[in-house]
Amino acid sequence: MSKQTFQIAVLSGDGIGPEVTQQAVRLMSAACEPFEDIDLSLQEVSVGAQEYLKNGDPLPDSAFDVCRESDAVLLGAMGMPSVRWPDGREMTPQIDLRERLDLYNGLRPIYLYAAEDSPLKKYQAGEIDFVIVRENTEGLFAARTDPQDQTREEARDIMLITRKGSLRIFRAAFDQAMQRRKKVTLVDKANVLPSMVLFREVFEEIAAEYPEVETEVVYVDAAALFLVQRPQSFDVIVTENMFGDILSDLAAGLVGGMGMAPSGDIGEDCAVFQPSHGTAPDIAGQNKANPVATILSAAMLLQWLDHPSAKEAGVKLDSAVKKALADPAVRTGDVGGSLSTTEMGDAILKCL
Numbered sequence: 001m002s003k004q005t006f007q008i009a010v011l012s013g014d015g016i017g018p019e020v021t022q023q024a025v026r027l028m029s030a031a032c033e034p035f036e037d038i039d040l041s042l043q044e045v046s047v048g049a050q051e052y053l054k055n056g057d058p059l060p061d062s063a064f065d066v067c068r069e070s071d072a073v074l075l076g077a078m079g080m081p082s083v084r085w086p087d088g089r090e091m092t093p094q095i096d097l098r099e100r101l102d103l104y105n106g107l108r109p110i111y112l113y114a115a116e117d118s119p120l121k122k123y124q125a126g127e128i129d130f131v132i133v134r135e136n137t138e139g140l141f142a143a144r145t146d147p148q149d150q151t152r153e154e155a156r157d158i159m160l161i162t163r164k165g166s167l168r169i170f171r172a173a174f175d176q177a178m179q180r181r182k183k184v185t186l187v188d189k190a191n192v193l194p195s196m197v198l199f200r201e202v203f204e205e206i207a208a209e210y211p212e213v214e215t216e217v218v219y220v221d222a223a224a225l226f227l228v229q230r231p232q233s234f235d236v237i238v239t240e241n242m243f244g245d246i247l248s249d250l251a252a253g254l255v256g257g258m259g260m261a262p263s264g265d266i267g268e269d270c271a272v273f274q275p276s277h278g279t280a281p282d283i284a285g286q287n288k289a290n291p292v293a294t295i296l297s298a299a300m301l302l303q304w305l306d307h308p309s310a311k312e313a314g315v316k317l318d319s320a321v322k323k324a325l326a327d328p329a330v331r332t333g334d335v336g337g338s339l340s341t342t343e344m345g346d347a348i349l350k351c352l
């Protein structure tokens with residue numbers, strides 16, 4: 001039997017990044033081990049604030065090249081609030097990576113594993129189950145590389161929406177819905193911003209191509225309200241880059257916090273998988289961080305690889321997380337438990 005080796009770039013990054021990535025790598029490798037026809041070749045690459053402090057660049061070309069040439073990338077988190085460019089902004093190599101690899105489709109699944117994990121008390125396991133599809137390459141974040149005349153009296157950031165970028169993200173969202181409960185909610189601000197009027201126009205055009213899919217359009221402020229009031233009503237939420245960034249933290253809060261929220265940044269032939277959270281400097285280095293989001297991101301990575309055994313390993317890893325979390329005692333501190341990062345990894349490994 002021939003064996004297919006997948007090249008996986010591992011970018012542990014800063015803060016809790018290395019702690020959660022270590023668990024995800026361990027579980028991803030264990031999930032693949034029983035399959036004789038696949039193999040993972042892992043290459044650790046140094047990126048982020050600590051790399052900047054050492055060598056002056058948070059995403060050196062050599063690191064970018066490894067990512068581009070890999071089959072997939074597993075990323076912890078990058079950045080430190082104290083490490084900034086001279087203009088005051090933090091370094092955002094994760095956004096550089098999304099833009100340079102054209103990873104336009106930001107998939108952020110939200111799933112409630114147990115009623116007790118949610119601050120909303122009326123939802124049972126599985127009753128909150130939706131995915132945010134975040135446009136990852138345009139939107140307000142595009143202002144980062146499009147500097148306007150900034151003075152110490154006035155500064156402005158321009159929201160970029162293109163027809164091309166909107167077409168592809170809406171197609172991705174409707175394709176997701178076709179594999180789920182066939183509902184797409186557009187979140188925009190088309191009552192105020194001309195860019196959002198264009199976004200909505202293109203949405204309606206793509207919606208017409210998917211007559212089986214129910215659609216809903218909601219302004220972003222109301223979306224924040226409805227996510228708290230009726231999270232069970234959402235299936236696929238599609239939105240621009242910064243609204244997606246903000247709402248995905250809110251959504252993570254509905255199911256236990258940032259430690260429970262995985263993500264995948266997907267392009268045409270390349271993808272980066274990482275938790276939705278950041279480097280959590282407040283708990284870094286204490287073996288306290290919840291590795292579940294990163295482990296679920298690793299399960300997404302395996303399911304994205306183009307091989308039936310890798311997909312099966314990904315499904316197995318996903319099921320192991322679900323099985324482990326069925327025991328309410330199997331939780332780290334952020335979700336009311338007492339396990340350390342490594343003990344949480346051990347508990348999931350036992351369920352594989």
Ligand SMILES: NC(=O)C1=CN([C@@H]2O[C@H](COP(=O)(O)OP(=O)(O)OC[C@H]3O[C@@H](n4cnc5c(N)ncnc54)[C@H](O)[C@@H]3O)[C@@H](O)[C@H]2O)C=CC1
Pocket residue numbers: 016020076077078079080081090094257258259274275276277278279280281282283288289290291293334
């Ligand atoms: N994708 C990335 O690499 C991201 C990087 N960042 C960077 O991370 C740094 C910290 O940003 P924050 O705004 O504090 O966001 P954060 O997501 O790192 O933390 C927010 C809160 O959630 C908690 N938290 C996050 N992940 C957790 C986990 N796995 N287990 C338990 N608790 C967890 C933290 O302790 C903190 O209370 C900043 O430098 C920021 O720029 C922020 C978001 C995403």
Ligand SMILES: CC(C)CC(=O)C(=O)O
Pocket residue numbers: 079092094245276277
């Ligand atoms: C550095 C951040 C803007 C990245 C982030 O918050 C995210 O990707 O969710």
Ligand SMILES: [Mg+2]
Pocket residue numbers: 245246249276
């Ligand atoms: Mg974010």
